[in-house]
Amino acid sequence: MKDKLVITSSPQFHNGDSTLTVMWSVSIALLPAVIWGVIMFGLSALWIMVVSVLSALLAEYLLNRVYNKSTLWDGSAFLTGLLIGLNMPPDMPGLAWIYVPLGASFFAILIVKGAFGGLGNNWMNPALGGRVFVFFSWTNHMTVWEKPLVDGVTGATPLGGVKSGLLGYSGSASNPLDLLNDVTNSNLTYLDLFIGKIGGSIGEISALLLILGAIFLIIKKIIRWEIYVPYLVVFILLVWCFDGNRFGTGLFTGDILFHLFTGGLILGVFFMATDMVTSPITAKGMLIYGAGCGFLTFLFRVYGANPEGVSLAIIVMNIIVPLINRYTKPQLFGHAKLEAANE
Amino acid sequence: MKVFTKGVFRENPVFAIVLGLCPALAVTSMVWNAIGMGFGVIFVLVCSNLFISLLRNYIPDEVHIPAYIVVIASFVTVVELLMKAYLPSLAASLGIFIPLIVVNCVILGRAEAFASKNGPLDSVLDGLGMGLGFTLALIAISLVREVLGAGQITLFEQGETLVRIKLGALNDNPIRVFAFPAGALIVMGYFKSLFDNIMKRSK
């Protein structure tokens, strides 16, 4: 018999989930996409991810030293670094493969997260904040895309190809995939898009593997349908309604599959928009947030200057989250009646 | 002397009182712009403080704000016209922020708080100190921003004359966000924090 029993306040037991399990589960769910990225783009992709993860951990370590905490291995810094790595283009010129991911990770951990007091207190998704930071800082490095499976040859991402293709297009293609094939002299099918034999960020290309990871998280109850379902539904609806306009085929002809499998949508929807810290706290708020993300993604992607809009859409919605939280408080039990009685 | 020095540090308009932020952040992407803006503000501040201090017993209370503003606005216009005539490229890059000196709350604030209650000499000193504090703050912010955001330090630029220090690799691939509004605000946040901590220590 121990001399002293542990005294705690109720409840005395717990369902067993912890920050640790949440963070590492998400990291594990991303693993297939990581491996696929390395297979498709070679070692350069691996090195970029290593740099981003290590620098994220280093930044977290520095923060821990300053604030005297020990959160290095709670998985959040690792996950942030990993997400940043997955959002990087697979190859960068010169030393850019070191300083771009490093800058993104440092900005993400030290400023987007650290300045607010570490995990849980930030209102902007650190990984996306870091990514957007380097995107606007070193746009030239962030928009050069290596072709999969061939080293050193750059090509366009599907969305980028469509966007620049559209600007001067005079051919006859009436959907994005045909147009892409036409402009880039390639022969891609929807299956290629789905499996991920396309150009893009390291981790965004394979919709299939990302969906597998997402299913894992759904089973583990880590990501919430209140976010990703409205996100997808609103985005798909808007694309279906209006994207056809760009190809001259009118309303309700948008190519849903093409938009679904390209431009990091799956990565964003399941792994970044669902970030617990920067999404609303109530189910109602999550629905609004998810729908807003879907709308903005559509807006930026179809009408914006940049070909993909997932990261920007999510961080713009991050700004609104505190306001959503403010106005979507749940109804207090026993208060509805009280107000009615007072009237 | 105290009247002069307090504006430089202890009551620094930008860092301590957080006034005059718009120009402090908008024009600080280049050191030269900061210097130019700083001197414009010093000029307006000193002159308006002097005149308001001289006129303080003549201006009726009910219209003191319009009256002060007229005085300030005249000097702002003087600065604008002079700058356009003799430093056109600076005028172009400062753009709308020269006329906006008129609504810089530092100036009206000093007029209300100090010049309208003190003699001309003190008021001039106060204006000088405050203006200098403002300029120093601007230069500090702009140094960080230009080094990070453009990898260079521009000390003077007019026509063919250009004094600019380029910083090698950083100049080729600068962290451009620091040249944008976003970077300005973030830099300002850290400056403010740093300043607060120094103030706390020195107390």
Place this chain on the structure above:
Amino acid sequence: MKLKSFPKGGIHPPHRKNSSYSPDDLNASLPSIATIPLSQHIGAPSKCIVKVGDTVNEEDLIGEASGFVSSNIHTSIPGEVIEIKDLFLPNGRVCPAVVIETKGEFSRIGKSLEIYPWDDIEKEKLIEIIKDSGIVGLGGATFPTHVKLTLPEGFELENLIINAAECEPYLSSDHVLMLEFSREITTGLKILKKILEPKNIYVGMEVNKKDAGDLLTKTFKEENLDASVVLLKNKYPQGAEKNLIKAIIGKEIPSGKLPLSVGVINVNVSTVYAIYEAVCLKRPLVERFVTVGGGAVKNPGVYRVRVGTSVRSLIEECGGFTEEPEKVIFGGPMMGFTVFDLDVPVTKGTSGILALTKKEVNSARTTNCLKCGRCVDGCPMGLVPSKLFKLIDHNLCDEAVENGLNDCVECGSCAYNCPAHLFLVQQFRAGKSIVRRSKGAK
């Protein structure tokens, strides 16, 4: 059939109930020394009417109710008072306790008891008997029952709800009670019906006790009692008063009001049994059903235990510990209290004694709040626990009250769900105490 439940919040902890028992071996052995606290109820502590050296008989009064909201205390064993000392109750309060060493004969135990007819006793007299017998709410709140049963003048009671939900994991004392004593419970209900004259009587229980429900339905029919058993979803906190009422009759009790405000009185099923004993057997409340469980106990089970029995002897009776427990808990794991030594006695309010292993406790280091919203999902009261937590942490207790701090029922759903392992409920208790103190100061 669609099961009823309260609309929002709630969690699904593992049941881990073990309702196996043998009807012959239901009684725990009698304690040689009983420590009987003089405050086993909400309200003023009872006044001690014995002194060291006194000899008491079984079921003698030793503490007298010291006010209307107070209750009598009886000794559970005959013997000699050897000490009166201050004692920490599991809920953290200190109260004097009478220590009695067994001496002399048990006058009633083991003997078949005469069943007194109660049909002729008047309403007021019945309440008097209940008061004298020291009956309190046995669900855990230990509110003196006679106070609850005293209706305002001219008040017509709509619904009487019997709480047999027993939603806490591990606990199965009520389940066993219902299986064994359905007839006695029915009689107790009839007594209550006479006192309260309700229009409807519902017995609410979670669907995992369906066998007991079926038995009760059958017995009600046999005994001609117009009462219905309502099966509810297995969802915690189904047994919380407000949620149970919402689930069964669909009415929300306004914040800060009693169930009476929606025409309901809510009585625990164990209390009903105690009422039966008090009225029909003339027996005060000196024993109750206690679940002894948890992974660290060798032979968990349900026992009828005398008030004053120490945890130590009870656990020894269950074969002792299989491994060192991390925590020993009075009550269920969701709302129960940990104790720091094993000499704490069972009181009227003790529904279970659990010795949990480290693995069952599942504790982890707390981290910052992740704002995941699981606490909001879990909260049956519609609060935003994470926000309340932070408000209290920043000493903004008044704002926390505006955000519903006082509506918190401390059910623990939020903390159970919290992946950051924040001590949410503890923070709310601290916040409430600060608010109370500052109100008192004003």
Place this chain on the structure above:
Amino acid sequence: MGSIILGIFIAIISIGLLGAILGAVLSLASEKLKVEEDLRVKELEQILPQYNCGACGFSGCSGYANAVINEGEAINKCTPGGPELLESISKLLGVEAGNLEKMVAQVHCRGGEKSSVDQYKYSGISDCNAKYQLYSGDKLCKFGCLGDGSCIKVCPVNAISYDEENLVWVDKEKCVGCEKCVDICPTNVMKMIPYSADYIVACSSQEKGKVVKSKCSVGCIACSICVKKFPEAGFVVDKNLSSVDYTIKSDRAPVSEACPVKCIIHPYKETKDN
């Protein structure tokens, strides 16, 4: 040349007229639309710096002045004004707290890891009020400082900190006497003493000496040596606890020496290094 003079002339006329018209309109309006105002608000507004910076959390200086006069807002919210302004406001409003001696807070307990006995192993929030919910804290002595520093958190001027023995202690130079720490402390070991207080009885236990001794090595055991041996030093023993009557001025250093458990101590010597 003529055109320049003409230009200047037009400028003078138009702007002068504009000014005159606006001036007239404003002064007329100020008379026509006059609303009676509290004179004190006006006066207070006059001495505020007029930065209208909003640092006080109100909309401009007039908003703040209004809040001070009509809503009893604290007068120390104007950061740009600094201490001088604070002084002039208090002069104007006469809210100076008279000539009463400044009171400061101090912890009346020195029981720490080394000296006091624990009752159980605590796991939970590191906060006194939270800990107090569980058997009134994990110390065996229920009158002592729980040491989780709730007072440190509420102190607006950072006057409270852990000293070198890891015990909570107040720096009287920093303390402004707001009593926030006294309000938050669940065990009431934080008590107000006069700024000039030289010695305190650093214990709050009202238990009998023997009990105290079993729980803590630096607790007051109510031996009454301080009362009996030094009758003029102003010590009083009540409810098994000694306390100081600060109205009596006397040299209490020898009392401190004589205390067998050394719980009569100088309240501020620990903060010298700060």
Place this chain on the structure above:
Amino acid sequence: MNKTINMAIKLLVICSAAAFVLGVVNSLTAPEIKKLEEEAKVKVLGELLVKGKADPAKEIFVENNEYVSSYFEIVDNGTVIGDILYLKAKGYGGMMTLMASYDSNGDLIGSVLMNNSETPGFGKKAEKPDYMNKFKGRGSDSNPLPLFKYQVEEEIDTVTGATITFMGVSSALKKGSDFVKGGLK
């Protein structure tokens, strides 16, 4: 009422004094500012010329044209051999102003990006001379101005601000060429 008049007069005096000061300063600086503007214009016009002359004072304004705001004629030995156009273009950061010179066939002689708020490092590259060199000498029907970036570069770059700037510049230059070819209408 007296008070009102008093205040009005005081403001009148202050305003008048201010206006006087400003008038004087303006009269001193105005010629300087004008001179600077002229110099700038002359300098750009000079840069855009290969031969011949354009008179900065003879600016011909064009109404109701989406792209061309005004133009100067290039005169060589008394004959008009081309035009210098003020062009408006839409860029990434909003409106841009271009000056471009064409010979009478509509071939581009030179062009300069004037006012713009393009992103530094991207659209701003268009300010550099070699950016504009890609367009030089093109414009006639046989050698049209490129409208899309892939027509002058081997590979398609992804769309960023830079491409939008390119589109803005190229389409404005093309419209300018058409304007010259269409007989300045």
Place this chain on the structure above:
Amino acid sequence: MGVFAEIIGILVTYVLVSNVILTQFLGLCPFIGVSKNSESAIGMGFAVTFVMTLATMFTWMLYNWLLVPAGLEFLKVISFILVIASLVQFVEMFVKKNSPALYRALGIYLPLITTNCAVMGIALLVVEVEKMSLFNSVLAGFSAGIGFLVAILLMSAIREQLEIEFVPKGLKGAPIAFISAGLMAMAFMAFDKALLMNLVG
């Protein structure tokens, strides 16, 4: 359609794309000063919108009907600020007299607006730089005010949340507000002119 698109264009431009605070650096002092809680942020936002709309209208008329015909463009600063200051003061007095309720909601923010460079800045921008028509100018002034309102409302919600987060001591208060504003500005870079042009042509 054309007019409609133009109106939408101006609205979107000044609310999102050229947000006065986040991209133009105008009106930062009240943005940091009055964003501590949502109620005052909303009050300030509406007060600014109101004054901005009126101010652009009056300054436009002054500039195009008086200063330009008389060749007195160089006097724009002095005359604009006179008009704005008097306008603010007049509005304050008027509201105070005629609608005490409105004054309680808005009035207390009015004195702050004289030195809000957003008002003056927008007036100068639309009149001098963009050279818009009267209707468009007023609309731009109104939209810029709404832009201010949106930014300050979002900011106040973020700050209210940060108030109860565990922000490091050194960064609490104004510094973290600046950093938040910086991150907001970074996110608002998503709304670029190209987006606007693609949407409304």
